Structures are given as C-alpha cells and as structure tokens.
Amino acid sequence: MSDKTHKAHKAHKASRAQKAGGTHEAAADVEAVPAVTGDGTAPAAGAGPRVTVLKTYKLYVGGKFPRSESGRVYEVTDSEGNWLANAPRASRKDARDAVVAARKAFGGWSGATAYNRGQVLYRVAEMLEGRRHQFVREVADAEGLSEARAAGVVDATIDRWVWYAGWTDKIAQVTGGANPVAGPYFNLSSPEPTGVVAVLAPQESSFLGLVSVLAPVIATGNTAVLVASERAPLPALSLAEVLATSDVPGGVVNVLSGGTAELAAPLAAHQDVNAIDLAGADEQLAKELEVAAADNLKRVLRPQPVDYFATPGTDRMTAFLETKTVWHPTGSLGASGSSY
Amino acid sequence: MPTTAPTANALADVTASDSTLRRFLHGLPGVDAVGLEARAASLGTRSIKTTAKAYAIDLAISMVDLTTLEGADTPGKVRALGAKAVLPDPTDRTAPATAAVCVYPDMVAVAKQAVAGSGVKVASVATAFPAGRAALEVKLADVRDAVAAGADEVDMVIDRGAFLAGKYLKVYDEIVAVKEACGGAARLKVIFETGELSTYDNIRRASWLGMLAGADFIKTSTGKVAVNATPANTLLMLEAVRDFRAQTGVQVGVKPAGGIRTSKDAIKFLVLVNETVGEDWLDNHWFRFGASSLLNDLLMQRQKLATGRYSGPDYVTVD
Known part of the structure; x- marks a missing residue:
C-alpha cells in the first residue's frame, strides 16, 4: 500500500x-x-x-456507479477555466433513485450499533489517507489552491472525518439522558436519526465543506442524498469511490452531480425525504426550497456562513436527530421507602 | 404455427390419446429464444408518459390480483388486504379497485366477507399449491373446498413432474378434472411455473396444453421459485393465446405473477399485451398481475402524477 x-x-x-x-x-x-x-x-x-x-466520472447511487439516467454530462473546469473532466448532470429521476436507495439503506445503517458506525467511518478516513494525493490534486484544481494549501485542506478534511467518526457513540450521552419527572417513572430521552437527509454540499468548499456537511448526517445514523458542488463536483465523485471501497453499506451515501437548483427542487418536494441541509443553496433558492420542504414537514437546516476550518461543534449532528423519550414505571417502591 | 391451420375439430382429436397429444405439442414450432427476448426487450423500451401513463397506471391497478400466500397469513391480514383491494388509496377515492384478492383456500371465506358487495373477486390457489405434489383426489378436494367457500377464481398448479416426464395426457386429464370441480362457479387459472419448465418450447407446449384442457387463464408462476414472470415468457404465452383464439375462437386470459414490483415493469407488460394481442385483452377480465408489492408502487406513481411530488412508502399501507 x-x-x-x-x-x-x-x-x-x-x-x-x-x-x-x-x-x-x-x-x-x-x-x-x-x-x-x-x-x-x-x-x-x-x-x-x-x-x-x-476517467469517466459517474454518479454513486445505491452502492453502484451509474451514469445519469438522462445521459447528460457537463464540463467541469478548474478555477482558470481549463477543462478537467466531464461530470454527469443528474436528473430528477436520478434524485428519485437515490432517495429510494437511501431509504432502503436506512434500516440497516440506523440499526447498526453506534460503535460499529464509528468503526466504519474511521475506515473511510483510512481510505481517504491512502488516496490523499489524488484529493490534493483535485482540490487544488477545483479551488485554485497551491499544492501546499490544498494539502492542508485535505488533511483538515480527513481529520474532520475522524472527528465525526468519534462522535457516533458519544452524541447520545450529550444530547440524551435521564430526565427527572414528578412520578415513579424512569424517563429516558435518546436521540434517533431522522431518516433520509438531502444534503446540498457547499458550492465553494468542494471537499472540506462537503465532508463537514456529510459526515455529521451519516455519523448519527441517517442516510444521505448528496448534491455535490455544481462547479467543483470532482472531489465529491471521488469521495464516492472511497466510500464504495470502505465498509459503508451501499445506499447510505448517494452522490449526485449536476445543477444544484435542478436537483434540489424535487428533493425538497419529495415526500420520502425527511430532512434537507441547504448549505449549498443561495438565499433565493434556499427560500424556495424551504417552502417546498414545508409540505411534508421536513427538517430544514438553513444555509449559514461557516468557517469550515474551525472545529464544528455538535450542531450539524443535532440538526438531524429527533429525541425519543420513553416513560417506564419504576415498579412499586419497597416498604422501606427505597427508591431508584 | 403449423402451416396448415387445424380446425377446431382437429384440435379436439389431438387430446384423444397420449401419443396424439404428444405429436401435437411437439409439432408446435420451436421458439426462437433470442428473437423472443429481443422482441420483449424492444417492447420494453417504449416511453409511456403523462396521460397515457395515468391511464396505464389505473388499468394496471384494476388488473392486480392482490396476493398474500404466506404460511403466516391471519384472518386479520386477509381482511386488511381485502380492504386495500376495495379502496387501494384511502386518500384518493378515484383510484380504481383491484381485480381480485388471491389467498389460500382456508382464507377464502374471510376474504369473501372482506370484499363483499364491492365487485372485487376472490381468487384461491388450490391443488396443493405451490408444489402440486399430491394425489389427484387431494387436489380436487382442495378445489371443491375453495369453490364451496365462495372462490370466484381458482388458481391451480400443473404437475410439472408429469409434464417434464412427457406424460402430457396425465397433466391434461388433471386440468380437465379440476375444471370440472370448479363447475360453472369459478374461472380456472392454470399455473405452469415457467421457472421450472426450463425451456421456452416447454412453455409454449404447456400453454397449448392448458388451453386445450379448458383453462380460462394461463398463468406464469406461483411466485415461490427463483424465476417468475419475465417479459419474454409472458410474451410467449400472449402469442399462444392469440394463436389459440385465431384457431378456435376461444379467448383465454393471461396472468404473469411474481417478480413484478414496479409501475415501470407493469407498464412494460401492458405494452406487450397491447402489441401482441391487442385491446381485447386490455381488461381485467383477460389480463391480470399476480402481485403484492406492485400495488404500492402503482399508488405512489399515481400520487406523483396527481401532486407533482415524489411520494414515499410512508404514504401507502404496509402489508
């Protein structure tokens, strides 16, 4: 190796x-x-x-690498306008297929133990490290960075992935817990994944930003339909190859490239998408998507200015968690008055 | 087809003995497997959109034999299935009812009650479904039981062992006996289990054998083996019913069953029907889908057409 x-x-x-x-x-x-x-x-x-x-860049849907159902591609250029590759321009039917794949994968992924998810995500970081040079090149091309700066971005990205891998079996302790209630009950809250989450990756930060929005979604047990940066989709499409060769089950992450607005509209309106992260949408688009998302009461994470180099905190994980609270009788109290 | 088309009389003769039947069935022209599959595949590429799609989806819903054939079937599950057959989409009463519910014989009475007054038929599998490995008397008792409980349709399985051993007359006599047991009360669907017949030639022979014996429907499979309904074997059976009607004037229905799960698949089958046998069969009296999960996908597609938004499994029943 x-x-x-x-x-x-x-x-x-x-x-x-x-x-x-x-x-x-x-x-x-x-x-x-x-x-x-x-x-x-x-x-x-x-x-x-x-x-x-x-290299023919392809979509990543349900663990497979299909071309766009529409057969369309578009030219991807570096920051100076030089041609890099043709990327598939996914259609709304690809988005639909991706949602079906994500839904299918949800049961297994959300049902896996948090520890196991952490192991799997750490494995992704291992694979990323092995492909470090490829990503340095792609990030340098996509964002017009020097090789040294691109290397810094890639290192931060891999570290970000490891950071979220560590959170999988810790987030429940932080956001859940035993609640004191006025009665003889155990009252326990635990965070549960929301379901299928559509993620519009940030447009400018093609790799660090991408991982910073994707990793928290899947770390907590959701499955994701990711719309890559429209202008710089190649790091996202290569990340799909890394996911396919690590232990992430097919369908947990699905990667689409193409027009963000074109793909986001059917995803925001889709009745089987439970949440949407609008990180990659501009203000106008975000507004429209939020309206469309209201129809089935999707959770919406609005776009906000983020410094992707800073340690993120748990906000992006908790945004796609729902709290389940269980009441359970403590049973009859002993004659001595002892309590739990 | 044989070059000299036999008359109806000649067809009556072919079942006179084992040897005449064998001579007739083996005299049927061989199937061009590559051509058949290519034809089925090319018809599968038709693009059916907008109003035609809406029509096709509603037609397909009305052709579904909503099926539950599990060892774990309970009266409650059968009642739920019956309710769904009568009103597939409770949020949209314009969705048509399905053609029938299909259950095991001991559940017929429950199913009958669940769909009473709706026009939805009750079909029952019988004859030691799905293997068909039982004595004729047992099979006939199974059929009589289902018919007595009120089954409108009986889905029988042929004895594949006898068929593959070349005992065509035995298979023929069995179908005739079952048909008799159905009386005038129930239509008879004959299941060939095409996945076990191993060649297209055998499927063509079985189709003719079933129709000669008086089948009202010929049906591909039980849904219990690895290979079930495929576009190719359904196309072959559609050609058989077309040719049979041309020769005898008797129209026979076709029912692909098992493995049809998406609206896209269902619409491909409807294209096959339209292009092979024409509009006469585009009716749930003559064409059915044996399926369980297909209905949910049809309903989701229907919702998509109505609202413009992709639907999801949260908006249809879990069954």
Missing part, C-alpha cells in the same frame, strides 16, 4: 513539474511503462506519445 502511494506520489510530482497537459489519472502507471524515461518527460524514440486514460 505505502509503496504504491509512494510511486504515485513521485510520478505525480514529475507530471506536475512538467505541466504536461491532459489529466493526471495515468500518473500511477508512468513508472510501469518502460518506454517512459525515469523522470517521465519523454517517451523513448520509436514509441508514440502515450495516450492518457481519461
């Missing part, structure tokens, strides 16, 4: 240095091709220039 990462890292540095055109997806293979010289600058005489293998 580390050997392969190291190779990819070296090859990547080489390709960055020469500013070779095209994508960097082939970087990991560079050293395996004998026709390429050690520093990866030029092929040996006689061999034609190597054709780079472009």
Whole structure:
C-alpha cells in the first residue's frame, strides 16, 4: 500500500513539474511503462506519445456507479477555466433513485450499533489517507489552491472525518439522558436519526465543506442524498469511490452531480425525504426550497456562513436527530421507602 | 404455427390419446429464444408518459390480483388486504379497485366477507399449491373446498413432474378434472411455473396444453421459485393465446405473477399485451398481475402524477 502511494506520489510530482497537459489519472502507471524515461518527460524514440486514460466520472447511487439516467454530462473546469473532466448532470429521476436507495439503506445503517458506525467511518478516513494525493490534486484544481494549501485542506478534511467518526457513540450521552419527572417513572430521552437527509454540499468548499456537511448526517445514523458542488463536483465523485471501497453499506451515501437548483427542487418536494441541509443553496433558492420542504414537514437546516476550518461543534449532528423519550414505571417502591 | 391451420375439430382429436397429444405439442414450432427476448426487450423500451401513463397506471391497478400466500397469513391480514383491494388509496377515492384478492383456500371465506358487495373477486390457489405434489383426489378436494367457500377464481398448479416426464395426457386429464370441480362457479387459472419448465418450447407446449384442457387463464408462476414472470415468457404465452383464439375462437386470459414490483415493469407488460394481442385483452377480465408489492408502487406513481411530488412508502399501507 505505502509503496504504491509512494510511486504515485513521485510520478505525480514529475507530471506536475512538467505541466504536461491532459489529466493526471495515468500518473500511477508512468513508472510501469518502460518506454517512459525515469523522470517521465519523454517517451523513448520509436514509441508514440502515450495516450492518457481519461476517467469517466459517474454518479454513486445505491452502492453502484451509474451514469445519469438522462445521459447528460457537463464540463467541469478548474478555477482558470481549463477543462478537467466531464461530470454527469443528474436528473430528477436520478434524485428519485437515490432517495429510494437511501431509504432502503436506512434500516440497516440506523440499526447498526453506534460503535460499529464509528468503526466504519474511521475506515473511510483510512481510505481517504491512502488516496490523499489524488484529493490534493483535485482540490487544488477545483479551488485554485497551491499544492501546499490544498494539502492542508485535505488533511483538515480527513481529520474532520475522524472527528465525526468519534462522535457516533458519544452524541447520545450529550444530547440524551435521564430526565427527572414528578412520578415513579424512569424517563429516558435518546436521540434517533431522522431518516433520509438531502444534503446540498457547499458550492465553494468542494471537499472540506462537503465532508463537514456529510459526515455529521451519516455519523448519527441517517442516510444521505448528496448534491455535490455544481462547479467543483470532482472531489465529491471521488469521495464516492472511497466510500464504495470502505465498509459503508451501499445506499447510505448517494452522490449526485449536476445543477444544484435542478436537483434540489424535487428533493425538497419529495415526500420520502425527511430532512434537507441547504448549505449549498443561495438565499433565493434556499427560500424556495424551504417552502417546498414545508409540505411534508421536513427538517430544514438553513444555509449559514461557516468557517469550515474551525472545529464544528455538535450542531450539524443535532440538526438531524429527533429525541425519543420513553416513560417506564419504576415498579412499586419497597416498604422501606427505597427508591431508584 | 403449423402451416396448415387445424380446425377446431382437429384440435379436439389431438387430446384423444397420449401419443396424439404428444405429436401435437411437439409439432408446435420451436421458439426462437433470442428473437423472443429481443422482441420483449424492444417492447420494453417504449416511453409511456403523462396521460397515457395515468391511464396505464389505473388499468394496471384494476388488473392486480392482490396476493398474500404466506404460511403466516391471519384472518386479520386477509381482511386488511381485502380492504386495500376495495379502496387501494384511502386518500384518493378515484383510484380504481383491484381485480381480485388471491389467498389460500382456508382464507377464502374471510376474504369473501372482506370484499363483499364491492365487485372485487376472490381468487384461491388450490391443488396443493405451490408444489402440486399430491394425489389427484387431494387436489380436487382442495378445489371443491375453495369453490364451496365462495372462490370466484381458482388458481391451480400443473404437475410439472408429469409434464417434464412427457406424460402430457396425465397433466391434461388433471386440468380437465379440476375444471370440472370448479363447475360453472369459478374461472380456472392454470399455473405452469415457467421457472421450472426450463425451456421456452416447454412453455409454449404447456400453454397449448392448458388451453386445450379448458383453462380460462394461463398463468406464469406461483411466485415461490427463483424465476417468475419475465417479459419474454409472458410474451410467449400472449402469442399462444392469440394463436389459440385465431384457431378456435376461444379467448383465454393471461396472468404473469411474481417478480413484478414496479409501475415501470407493469407498464412494460401492458405494452406487450397491447402489441401482441391487442385491446381485447386490455381488461381485467383477460389480463391480470399476480402481485403484492406492485400495488404500492402503482399508488405512489399515481400520487406523483396527481401532486407533482415524489411520494414515499410512508404514504401507502404496509402489508
């Protein structure tokens, strides 16, 4: 594992240095091709220039990687307008399929023990660490950052994921508890996941912001339909590959790319979506979505200015939790008057 | 089809003995499996939208045989199913009732009571469903029991063991006997369990065998095996009923059962019906869906068309 990462890292540095055109997806293979010289600058005489293998970015729905049902794609560019890749432009039917997948996954994921969810999410962080260089590159391209700053973003993102993984089996102690009541009852409150949550990822922070809104939703046992940043969806689509190769069950996270407004409208109106996080919506859109969401009394988290580098607190977790309170008789009190 | 179309009289002769029956069934043209599947798949690509979709959904709802065939069926569950068959969507009374409820024989009386006065029929599986491995007398007693309890329709299973062993006349005689036990009171649906017949040729032979024996409906499967109704085997059976009517003038219904869960699937089957046998069969007297979860999806799609918002399982009954 580390050997392969190291190779990819070296090859990547080489390709960055020469500013070779095209994508960097082939970087990991560079050293395996004998026709390429050690520093990866030029092929040996006689061999034609190597054709780079472009990656087809796809949606992530129900643990599978489908193209958009509509067959549409759109061009994704870096911050300077250079073409990076074509991303699928999902349609409302893809959104519908994603909700069905999320609903199907909800029982298993919300029923898993909090400890188990924590383990699974930590595993995602492990996988992210292994793909660190890919994400550094994608974040640098998407947000126009230097490699060093992009690396800082990715590190913060992985740490954010670990932070939320740790919260899975602790949030109940913080937000639940035994309530004192005026009667011989145990009265216990415990937080329960809301259900299927539609998440509009922040438009500007394509990776740190994305994870900062996604991780709290699934850490508490909800399942998510994530609409990636419209302008910079590639880190989100690559995150889907990480989720697919860790232990997160298919359907727990579904990733859609495309027009945020186009996808958000059917999700906000969808009767089987229980909550929506409007982080990626502008003011006007957020208002419309909030109106649409009122129809089945969805929980709505309004967009708010967030410093994604700061330690987040529990707000994003509690936003998608519902409190279940159980009353239980303590039984007859002993003759001695002893009580529980 | 045989090139020289036999007359009705000639068809009467084919059941005279085991050998004539075998000669007839094996004389049926072989099925082009690749062509059949391609045809079924290409008809499945039709895009049915807006008003046509609304019509298709309502038609499909009216064709559902709402089924519960579990060992754990209780009178309460059957009553709930009956109520749902009569009024599938309590929030929208314009939704049509289903065609029938389908239950085990001992639940017929309960079901009958639950749908009384609504026009919804009660169908009962019989003849040692689903395996059909019992003596003829036992099977007939099963049928008489269901009919006596008031079943409007009887779904029998053929003896697949006898069919696969080539004892066609035995299968034929059994269907005839069951038909007789139904009397005039109940329509007979004959289940072939296509998933166990292993070849398309066998499905075509079974279809003709069932129709010759007097089936009112031919039905793909019990829903209890791995492969149930598929577009291809249903298309094949639709072709059989079309050809049978062309030769004898007798119209026979078709019922795909098992594995049809979404509105999209159901609409594909309706396209098959329309393109193969035409409008004469687009009626719940001649075409049915044997299904349980399909109805909820049809209702959710119906709600989507009415409101413009995607619906969810919270808005239909859990059954």
